[in-house]
Amino acid sequence: MSTAKARTAYAKAILGPELHHRIADTKVLIVGAGGIGCELLKNIVLTGFGKITLLDLDTIDLSNLNRQFLFRKKDVKQSKALVAAQTAAPFNPNVQITPIYGNIKEPQYDLEWFQQFDIVLNALDNLDARRHVNKMCIAAQIPLVESGTAGYLGQVQPILKDKTECFDCIAKPTPKTFPVCTIRSTPSQPIHCIVWSKSYLMGQLFGEDEDAVGELDEAEKQGENAQEIATLRREALAFQAVRKALRSSAASGAAKLVFQKVFDADIRNLLIMSDMWRARAPPVPLDFDAILDETFVLRPDEPVSNGKLNGVSKPVNAVASGSKAPVNGTSGNDVGSSAQPVAGSGLKDQKQLSLKDNVLLFVSSTERLAARLQTGEATITFDKDDDDALDFVTATSNLRSAAYGIPGKTRWEVKEMAGNIIPAIATTNAIISGLIVLQALQILRKSYDKLRNVHLQVKPAVPLSTITLCPPNTACGVCRDTYANILCDPKRALLGDVIKGVLGDDDREVSVYEDKRVLSDPDWDDNHDRTLESLNVTRGMFLTIVDEEGERGTISVGLGVLPADHPADAPPFILPDPLPRPPQRMKVSPPAPETPLRVSLKRSAPDDTGGDEIIDLEPTPKRPKLNAANMAIKSPSKKRRLDEDGLILMEGKDDKLDDDIIVID
Ligand SMILES: [Zn+2]
Numbered sequence: 001m002s003t004a005k006a007r008t009a010y011a012k013a014i015l016g017p018e019l020h021h022r023i024a025d026t027k028v029l030i031v032g033a034g035g036i037g038c039e040l041l042k043n044i045v046l047t048g049f050g051k052i053t054l055l056d057l058d059t060i061d062l063s064n065l066n067r068q069f070l071f072r073k074k075d076v077k078q079s080k081a082l083v084a085a086q087t088a089a090p091f092n093p094n095v096q097i098t099p100i101y102g103n104i105k106e107p108q109y110d111l112e113w114f115q116q117f118d119i120v121l122n123a124l125d126n127l128d129a130r131r132h133v134n135k136m137c138i139a140a141q142i143p144l145v146e147s148g149t150a151g152y153l154g155q156v157q158p159i160l161k162d163k164t165e166c167f168d169c170i171a172k173p174t175p176k177t178f179p180v181c182t183i184r185s186t187p188s189q190p191i192h193c194i195v196w197s198k199s200y201l202m203g204q205l206f207g208e209d210e211d212a213v214g215e216l217d218e219a220e221k222q223g224e225n226a227q228e229i230a231t232l233r234r235e236a237l238a239f240q241a242v243r244k245a246l247r248s249s250a251a252s253g254a255a256k257l258v259f260q261k262v263f264d265a266d267i268r269n270l271l272i273m274s275d276m277w278r279a280r281a282p283p284v285p286l287d288f289d290a291i292l293d294e295t296f297v298l299r300p301d302e303p304v305s306n307g308k309l310n311g312v313s314k315p316v317n318a319v320a321s322g323s324k325a326p327v328n329g330t331s332g333n334d335v336g337s338s339a340q341p342v343a344g345s346g347l348k349d350q351k352q353l354s355l356k357d358n359v360l361l362f363v364s365s366t367e368r369l370a371a372r373l374q375t376g377e378a379t380i381t382f383d384k385d386d387d388d389a390l391d392f393v394t395a396t397s398n399l400r401s402a403a404y405g406i407p408g409k410t411r412w413e414v415k416e417m418a419g420n421i422i423p424a425i426a427t428t429n430a431i432i433s434g435l436i437v438l439q440a441l442q443i444l445r446k447s448y449d450k451l452r453n454v455h456l457q458v459k460p461a462v463p464l465s466t467i468t469l470c471p472p473n474t475a476c477g478v479c480r481d482t483y484a485n486i487l488c489d490p491k492r493a494l495l496g497d498v499i500k501g502v503l504g505d506d507d508r509e510v511s512v513y514e515d516k517r518v519l520s521d522p523d524w525d526d527n528h529d530r531t532l533e534s535l536n537v538t539r540g541m542f543l544t545i546v547d548e549e550g551e552r553g554t555i556s557v558g559l560g561v562l563p564a565d566h567p568a569d570a571p572p573f574i575l576p577d578p579l580p581r582p583p584q585r586m587k588v589s590p591p592a593p594e595t596p597l598r599v600s601l602k603r604s605a606p607d608d609t610g611g612d613e614i615i616d617l618e619p620t621p622k623r624p625k626l627n628a629a630n631m632a633i634k635s636p637s638k639k640r641r642l643d644e645d646g647l648i649l650m651e652g653k654d655d656k657l658d659d660d661i662i663v664i665d
Pocket residue numbers: 165166167168169170472473476477478479480
C-alpha cells in the first residue's frame with residue numbers, strides 16, 4: 001500500500017467511502033489557531049478534509065508552546081494561522097489550507113464571505129468573537145460547531161439555524177463587576193485593589209486622557225454617596241498634573257509625585273469623610289520617604305507580629321519584610337523594616353514583597369512606563385504579559401492593600417488575578433477538538449438526530465456528558481430573526497430607499513437599528529435621506545428592521561458589496577431575492593411604548609458623520625431581549641433538566657466561568 005493510501009485507509013474505513021470522498025471537497029472554516037485550533041487543524045487534516053481556511057488574529061507567544069504544538073520557538077512573534085498552516089499541511093499531501101492573519105470581525109468577512117463555506121468550526125477564546133461568528137453563521141445559514149475550554153472543563157455545541165439553540169439562545173452572564181466606590185474608595189479584598197490598579201490607575205496615568213466624569217455621574221445616579229463622588233471628581237482633576245509629569249522629558253521624580261498623590265493626598269481626602277469610616281477601618285496614608293528609610297509605621301496600635309490587621313486575622317504579606325531580610329528582633333510594629341521571615345521566596349514571582357519592596361518596584365516600573373510614553377507609545381494599557389505593566393499593578397495594588405489593611409499578593413498571584421487566568425490544559429483542548437470533529441461529521445452526514453451538546457466535566461465516573469439539542473429559544477434576538485443579504489454602495493445608498501426596498505409592498509410600521517443604535521422609527525425618519533455611510537452603516541454590519549406591532553419577526557439585513565461589474569448608473573443596491581418575509585408571530589402584549597431618545601438632525605451640521613444623531617439605546621421593548629428572567633420563563637424544562645443531571649453548563653453563573661475571565665485556547 002502506498003504511503004498516501006495507508007494514510008487514509010483507516011479514515012476511509014471509519015467514515016465510509018461516500019463521506020470520505022465528500023470531505024475532501026468540503027470547505028471548512030476554522031476560526032482560531034490557538035490551543036483548540038492547533039489540535040483541531042491537525043484532526044481535520046488527518047480526517048481527510050481537503051479545503052481548509054484557518055483564521056486567527058494573534059501571533060505566537062512563548063507561553064503558547066507548551067500546548068499549541070504546531071508552533072516552535074523559532075515561530076514566536078509569527079502569525080498563528082500562517083505557521084499552523086505551514087506545519088499541518090505536510091500531514092496530508094492533498095490538503096489545501098488557506099491561512100488568514102486577521103480578525104474575523106473585519107468587514108470583508110461579510111455574509112457572502114461566510115456563505116462560501118460548508119461548515120464553520122469555532123476555536124475561539126472570547127465571548128465577543130464567538131457571538132459574532134454565531135450570528136454570521138445563523139445569517140448565512142452555515143452550520144457551526146461551537147467550542148470552549150476552561151481548565152479541565154470544556155464543551156462542544158453544534159448550531160444549526162432553525163434546528164438547534166444558537167450560542168445566544170441562552171443568556172451569558174456578564175463579567176463580574178464591582179461598584180465604583182468599592183474599587184475607588186473602600187476596597188476590602190486584594191482583587192478590589194488589583195482591579196483599581198489595572199483598570200483605573202493605569203488608565204488614569206498611562207491611558208487616554210479621558211474624563212472620568214461620566215462614570216461618576218452614572219455612579220451618582222445609582223445612588224452612590226454624593227459627597228464621595230465629589231471627592232472622586234476632585235481626585236480626577238488632580239490626575240492632570242501627574243499625567244503631565246510622567247510625559248515630560250525630565251520625568252525623574254514623577255514616580256514620587258504619583259505616589260504622593262495616590263497613596264497620600266487621595267487617602268487623606270477620603271479620610272475627611274468621617275461617615276465613611278464609622279463602620280470600617282480607615283485607610284492609612286503612606287509616606288514615601290519614611291518607607292524607604294524604614295522608619296514608617298503603618299498601624300502603630302495594631303501589632304503585626306500576631307498576624308492580625310485591623311482585628312481580622314490575615315496573613316501579613318502586605319506588610320511583611322523582603323524575603324532576604326533575616327529575623328533580626330526588630331519590633332513587629334515596625335512594619336517598614338524586617339519583621340518576619342517570608343515563606344515561598346524561592347522564585348522572584350512568588351516572593352512576598354515588603355512595603356519597601358513595593359515602593360521600589362513602584363518607582364522602577366513607573367519610570368519604565370514613563371520612559372515608554374516619552375519614546376512614542378501613546379498609551380499603555382494593562383497586559384498580563386507586559387512585565388512593566390504587571391510590575392506596576394503588583395506594586396500599586398499591594399501598596400493600596402497595605403494602606404487599607406488588606407493582605408498583599410505576590411507578582412505571580414497578581415498576574416493570575418489581574419489576567420483572570422484559568423490555566424489552559426492541553427489534554428482538555430485535545431479532547432474537545434476530537435469532539436468537534438465528531439459533531440462536524442454528524443452534520444455533514446445530516447444525522448441531525450445524533451448531534452449532541454457535549455460537556456467535558458470533572459466527574460471521574462462521567463467525564464463526558466451529552467445533552468440532546470434543544471430547539472431555538474423563541475425569544476432569541478439572534479437566531480429568530482429573518483436574515484437577508486443586500487449588496488450596496490454605502491456611499492450612495494440612502495437609508496430610506498434601502499428600507500423601502502427590503503420591505504417591498506409590505507407597509508408595516510418599522511423601526512430600524514444598527515446594533516443598538518436607532519436609525520429611524522415610525523415617527524422619526526430624519527435619517528431616511530442620508531446615505532448609509534454617513535450613518536456609519538457599512539459592509540459587514542446589519543440593519544435590523546423591527547415590526548412596531550410585533551406581529552411579524554425581525555428582519556436583519558447584512559450589508560455586502562456590489563459586484564465589480566455593477567453599472568455606475570444602476571441603483572446603488574441589489575435587493576435580496578426573494579425579499580425576506582418573516583413569519584407571523586404570536587402577538588405579545590407590548591409594554592408601554594417608549595419614546596427613543598434621539599437628537600434632531602436640524603441641530604447638527606449638515607456634513608457631520610451622523611454619530612451625533614444616533615443614540616445608543618437598549619433595543620426597544622418589542623425586540624425580544626434575553627435576560628436571565630425571561631429565560632426562566634421561556635425554557636424552564638431545560639433549566640430543570642440541566643440541574644437534575646448535575647451537568648456543567650459552562651456559561652452557568654455558578655461556574656464563575658464568565659467569558660472574560662477565561663483564557664480559552
Ligand atoms: Zn438563538
